[in-house]
Amino acid sequence: MQPQPNHDESVRQDFVTDLRAFLTDEIYPKITPYYEKNVESKFIKEKNRKPKDKNEVRDLMLKDNAYQSWSLLQRLSQQMMFTSVIDTVERTLDDLIERSKKNNDLGSLKLDNKIDMPRYLTAYDIHQQPGGYHTESTEDDVSPGVVYDISLPIYSRNSMGSENDLLSQAIIGHIEKYIDNLKPEKILDMGCAIGNSTLPFAKVFPDSEIHGIDVASPCLRYAHARANALGVTAHFSQQNAEKTDFSNETFDLVTSCLFLHETSHDAVPKIINESYRLLKPGGWMIHLDVYPFHRDAIEPLYDFLKDWEVTNNNENFSGALRNMDLPKIFEDAGFSKESIEFTSAEAVAKYTKGYTGDFYLKLPIYLAQKPHRQ
Amino acid sequence: MNSKIELPRVAKGKKPIYLDERSIDNLMAMIMTLTQEISVLRDRLDTIEKLLVNKKSITLEDIETFEPDDDLIKERKDRRQMLLKRVLLPIDKELEK
Numbered sequence: 001m002q003p004q005p006n007h008d009e010s011v012r013q014d015f016v017t018d019l020r021a022f023l024t025d026e027i028y029p030k031i032t033p034y035y036e037k038n039v040e041s042k043f044i045k046e047k048n049r050k051p052k053d054k055n056e057v058r059d060l061m062l063k064d065n066a067y068q069s070w071s072l073l074q075r076l077s078q079q080m081m082f083t084s085v086i087d088t089v090e091r092t093l094d095d096l097i098e099r100s101k102k103n104n105d106l107g108s109l110k111l112d113n114k115i116d117m118p119r120y121l122t123a124y125d126i127h128q129q130p131g132g133y134h135t136e137s138t139e140d141d142v143s144p145g146v147v148y149d150i151s152l153p154i155y156s157r158n159s160m161g162s163e164n165d166l167l168s169q170a171i172i173g174h175i176e177k178y179i180d181n182l183k184p185e186k187i188l189d190m191g192c193a194i195g196n197s198t199l200p201f202a203k204v205f206p207d208s209e210i211h212g213i214d215v216a217s218p219c220l221r222y223a224h225a226r227a228n229a230l231g232v233t234a235h236f237s238q239q240n241a242e243k244t245d246f247s248n249e250t251f252d253l254v255t256s257c258l259f260l261h262e263t264s265h266d267a268v269p270k271i272i273n274e275s276y277r278l279l280k281p282g283g284w285m286i287h288l289d290v291y292p293f294h295r296d297a298i299e300p301l302y303d304f305l306k307d308w309e310v311t312n313n314n315e316n317f318s319g320a321l322r323n324m325d326l327p328k329i330f331e332d333a334g335f336s337k338e339s340i341e342f343t344s345a346e347a348v349a350k351y352t353k354g355y356t357g358d359f360y361l362k363l364p365i366y367l368a369q370k371p372h373r374q
Numbered sequence: 375m376n377s378k379i380e381l382p383r384v385a386k387g388k389k390p391i392y393l394d395e396r397s398i399d400n401l402m403a404m405i406m407t408l409t410q411e412i413s414v415l416r417d418r419l420d421t422i423e424k425l426l427v428n429k430k431s432i433t434l435e436d437i438e439t440f441e442p443d444d445d446l447i448k449e450r451k452d453r454r455q456m457l458l459k460r461v462l463l464p465i466d467k468e469l470e471k
Contacts, residue, residue: 014450131381
């Protein structure tokens with residue numbers, strides 16, 4: 001389903017990949033020694049102590065032109081990535097929409113044009129994708145989904161596999177290793193966007209019924225066409241994960257990949273409660289997301305740099321999610337206390353096509369089990 | 375086929391100021407886009423050179439369908455790194471202080 005970039009678009013996109021590599025490999029490693037030698041030492045001279053937290057580091061670094069130059073370049077590289085990808089999508093959009101209409105025999109697609117878009121998606125465009133996941137520029141639009149799909153390899157330096165599906169391999173790997181006898185009949189992937197993390201479940205559990213929900217219709221149209229093009233059966237519907245129309249106890253497994261940090265403080269407990277409601281007794285909820293705050297040995301500079309995406313790349317809620325007490329929210333929702341776990345899961349590449357293996361991934365997952373019926 | 379649909383090009387959200395003022399930030403954005411276009415031109419020239427080694431004349435289609443092999447991909451990557459090293463030298467040096 002992906003469009004073919006022309007010669008110049010292709011090398012323009014390659015430039016962004018290489019710019020991001022240059023900023024990460026050449027420039028970024030210089031920040032810590034630069035900070036220690038120039039910024040922190042000056043602070044120590046004046047105050048006779050080190051900066052005590054990320055807020056003090058931030059005050060110093062935002063005034064420092066060398067650091068800010070890297071930060072600006074990093075931000076610009078994201079903008080350039082989207083611009084270079086949008087060129088291709090805009091040029092080929094008529095054809096993409098035609099193809100998406102033809103590719104629909106497998107699975108299903110249910111859209112709801114009356115859905116209320118949550119403010120956390122409309123107030124700003126997450127990770128600076130112009131128009132976000134949801135904006136429709138024409139009838140039957142699929143463009144936000146396509147833009148997302150072809151920018152992912154540039155963003156991740158080709159580490160996600162040719163079907164951009166490495167993330168859910170971490171969840172699958174964890175299930176295979178640690179959760180005995182989970183043979184889900186029905187699986188729900190929340191905030192599925194283009195379904196790139198949804199489809200691997202269909203490959204690993206071929207007898208199960210796979211559902212993906214999202215609020216963004218253009219992504220779901222693309223998700224359904226993409227699944228068809230890849231020959232995978234999955235059911236996509238336009239629904240808010242805070243409150244869905246599925247019946248109680250429908251699913252054996254509820255998952256999400258990098259979804260919670262794109263919601264809000266109010267939405268997270270609602271999503272967890274909904275996960276609980278939808279699970280059958282004994283079913284599992286597994287959300288893959290950002291590392292929680294308390295896990296890190298708090299080095300103020302590291303702590304400050306970890307928040308870079310929050311203010312510079314429109315990941316506004318990711319910092320706040322780190323500070324939320326998720327185990328408490330899980331327990332309040334009804335999940336069995338002894339099952340609640342935060343852990344690092346290894347992404348296994350065995351189901352991922354085109355994986356080059358030069359980028360090792362360990363991803364944080366949060367999991368909990370609904371108690372068995374007494 | 376040419377689509378008339380225009381897609382959004384600017385992301386909604388806060389726009390922090392990074393350097394001394396917004397106009398300097400804008401200059402940096404313009405310089406990086408120009409650098410990108412130099413890289414695009416260089417790669418296009420490179421494609422034409424590679425095609426002309428084997429042929430007397432080439433068509434636009436030859437250029438559009440040209441697929442670089444692994445060696446050429448690596449060569450282009452290295453050249454872009456050199457271009458970036460040169461363009462971003464002042465910032466690189468500043469951080470090495």
